[in-house]
Amino acid sequence: MYMTYVADQPSLLKESRPTFLKVQSDSKFRPTWLVRTSDMERVPGTEATHGYCTLSYSWNYSGDIFPGKNGKYDFFDHGKHQIIFKKNINKRKRENDEGEEQEKEEQAQEKEEQEKEKGGSSSFLDHHEVKEGKFEQLIKQVCKDFDIDYIWYDKICIDQNDKAAKHAEIARMHKIYQNAFYTVAMIPEMSIPEGFEDTVITWKDTWGTLTGDDDVEKHSVMEKCLVDIGQSQWLQRLWTLEEAIMSKYIVFVGRNAHLWNTWRVFDAGTAGSLNIDSEISKTLYGLHNNRNRRSANFILRHAHVRSTTKEHDRAFALGNIFHNLMDVKVDYGLPLNTVLRNFYSDLIEKDLTVLCFGKARDTYKSTIQGMHNLPSWTGIGGAHVIHVLTSKLKDKEMQDIIKIDRRIEVDTERDDDNDNDNDNNEIQKHRLHLNNISYIAAKPRHFPLVKEDLTIPFKNPYFPNGEDTEYELKRDLGTEITHYITEFASDPIQHEKMVRHMIDAVPTPGRNHPITFLSLTEECEECLILDLPFSMGGKSLSSRIYPVVRKVEQNGQEDDVPLYKSIGILYFRCRTFYLYSRPKFSKFTNDVQEGSFVIV
Template sequence: MDEGDDKYNRHPNYFTYEVRQFSSYVPNGDPKRHAKPPRRFFPVPRDPNEQFMPTWLVRTSDLQLVRGCTVNEEYCTLSYSWNQSGENIVDKETGKSKRVDNGKHEIIYPARTIRRSPRGRKRLARQLKLVKFEQLIQQICKDFNVKYIWFDQMCINQNDKEEKKREIKQMHRIYSNAYCTLILMPELQMSALYYKKKWREHLVDFEKILGSQWMKRMWTLEEALLSPKLLFVGRDVHAWWYVQREFSVIRDICQRPARWNVNTVLRYAHIRTSTKAHDHVFALANIFSDLMNNISVSYDQPALDVMVQFYGLLAMKNLNILCFRKPQGGFALGDDDVGGLGFSEQTQWYHDVPIRKFDLPSWTGIAGEHLQDPSLKTSFTNYSISGRSLQVTCSALTMSDDTIREINSSTEAGQDGDGYYDVDEDVDAVPEGAFKLSLTIERHDQEESMELELLSEFPPRPHYDSCLAVSVRLPGHGGQNKGVKKTMLLRTIGNGRPDDEDIILSAADELLFLSHFFPIKTVVLFWWDLSSPSKEFASIDRFSQHLTEEFDGPDQCAILTGIHFTSDSKKNTDLYPFIKKEGDHYKAVGVCDIENPEYLFFGCTIPEQTFVIR
């Protein structure tokens, strides 16, 4: 086979593997080509304190199954997409699928020189060998010196329901106790750059990982997250996990020790699929292995029922399930990766989300993308799950009738007949250079309208670090009958000209948003100096909340201030669930940031309410 004929395997269900591989084992280092991998596995004696070994292992020297309890050295595991191990044939009558391996996997042996008798040498061209999947694995294990390996096609009797059920329940133990997991990714390969036809530079095409079959399968996520070490084996290059973690698409997957929680796992899980819908739950339950005992491993039960049950258990384990937003650019992509996709590709990533074909409750976050931050946490526990309903009792910013009555009953000044409170009637407390803006907000069954009037001259912007601000009142306690006055920044104001009319319109639009949570009618706006660290303020970052649904006009919304998520990466800023009323219940539509929440809520008594989220 000539080098010019060296093309990617034309059969998408089969793997092409070159024995002479490039090795990428140094972060940011140039990959080098070797006749044998420079880093191979050496037999590691099994720790006598280890109590677990898989039921069966494959001895790679002769592809024979042996009892795991008889093996006295460490074993490796295999992670791959079934779609690339052979052809899936679907029985039209039963609807069941089975794998058929027609032996089209390719092993490419390098050209070599042999001695001729009595003297001289002979050059042998590269050779192509067609093999079945098991023989392909045997060759890879031979090259990397893997003596024993576990993979499901050989180590689980796929026709024995009881054995399959038993092995699925202990999948997390199989991968977490392995020495290393070999990841088969035929899309991972080298690309060559030519310069004036004099030399060429080889680069690892890590972008191919994004569209690989391995990235789309549910079980491979569980296998990668639980494994102590990872080795990515591509067509003509292999790379270790500490090299791959430099690539932001799979940075979370390759971190060792692993740094993931409920929101980071769901971020990757929701873009993946499985041959059987039940496997989505069984794979996730293995990641959160303490939930495995509460899940019945049976393919006979309705898949949707299994999913609702599992997500309910997961929510009771950790409320980080609420930490999601509308995707920005593409699912499971870091900021560095979004730029590599065109607009049409980003749109396709947003819509082609396998989990969305299931009618799951909004609090599962399937309408959005879970946040990537593994440090998010909350101490809130006053909630329960019943079927599809998540019931929480906590304080909340919302303009419900009860909240308006609460504010009005504690207010002596500034109250008018339409239930709104003029937050800045005490103009004496407003800094010099402020201006008044009158808002008339009307909310009907299906519409929301706003009229604004500038009641005083718009002052020039003092300097670049100035931001428009408004004072709002929250219900107070301890005899503060006017409520507690707080400074809120209007973060949406851009860097336009100080006399630009668009600034006023942006301010009015932001005030319209705030009016869903604070009583606002006539307000006094003023410039706020952001460069002064001594000044206290708060802000609700409206445009970074990326809600999965727009709330239109009269929609009743709530920010669940009693449920706050803190993050190591965001100082002085907490995240709060955002919900929207729909009939007799609420929908979870994302989270929003509140900067300086301690200042905003200090001295305030926000009444608790009970919300049913479905």
């Protein structure tokens, strides 16, 4: 597929370009190769003495791509990318322009505008010139418009035919994007209506109350552009996830307008002043706001809905994001199951928030569920919590309680036609060992509510004249609430009280028992709640999240220890948590036990 780019395009937001972008980079790091944009030649990275930028895009939009041999893809660029120039606007950037010719064209344009006002016809092409070219020519024009002298992008700067060099460069892509001035994200799906005035939207407009037709138009344009980004190919690819998280700043370059990533815009989406899909708004805001604050559950939530040409990249791209926790060896010759299991095992040994997942909502479209026979504790059977989570466990405690058993077993459920990683169906079946953990046994109970009761109508303060919209939980986890328990409660939770509890932002002062919500990926008569508390940063001092497991029926097969399966989380909210960073279950119940678990 091919892109269309309108040159000299406006910024969607007034005063949106970060004023703190430095003229000279304070980083000494340079990629091995860069592209010099004046002639689009590949040059040594050291030539860019003042710094460089990076490009982020989906290969689907760089030309024609066809499946080739051995899982590889063949790429052809037939020069069908379109660059659209506005006639008589910034002609200084065009080559071979003559002043006299420019004056004539301006006069002709003025005449056409006069005819249009009188009722005459004027088409888009009357004011624009379309030139077709290859991908490199389009990128050259983009760099000219954004005053970029050197840029890095994989198509040119990674030698695709040198395996050793390719693997080495992939392994340090996090450094490449971290040390760039900013990243240019190509979003050809994003556009504004033709004739829409540029730089008319301000910060205030994104948050302001709708009072007139102009305000409605401003909001609708911004909403459309954010939806365009949220539904773009760029937001569906795995490598672009790493590039977005690693980048300091991003400019989303659309067909005829661009938008710098700013928390005000994305936060406006989550606050409701911009009426866009909840999942899209939380994704855009989360990727921007948490680019320097990451937890395993947060990254995996976004990674598990993305696709990649090579399934090995699910480990290699994510390994770059978690470069501070692990050292991932890029080797496409290793069996896929080995690569994936090693990645998840290395990750959970450093970050137990991998266990923080629940039942996926209908809007959450996983691309990994059912594709790989991974252990339950990886969370591929559900959806991870959307917030960045933290734990009070120290490194020494982690070493004492967690161990990964990387054993090789016979996999009787595997389909050899689709997966030939090992002979004789031998496959790594990594088991998670959690030692000396406090827990309570609980019986999940279905809510005495119908689905419609989980939301209530309310007036959005940003749209006082608009229709009622649905109210979401104040501490929305991004998962579906499925059950509750009464093991911690001193009195039964009634229907009306449950509804009130669900919409409270914080517990009512004086509440003497916690509120308990479960998000489980499957039904069970009894579950075990592990005393491993995780908190949502500083957002909810009254709340904690706990992993939930159930015992596995072993069908008469004897094993050295009982086996368990990760099935979700407990959302636990109580005023007591204001006073203690890690209150024990024993503060709420006497039925606390201690044991060790082998989770498969």
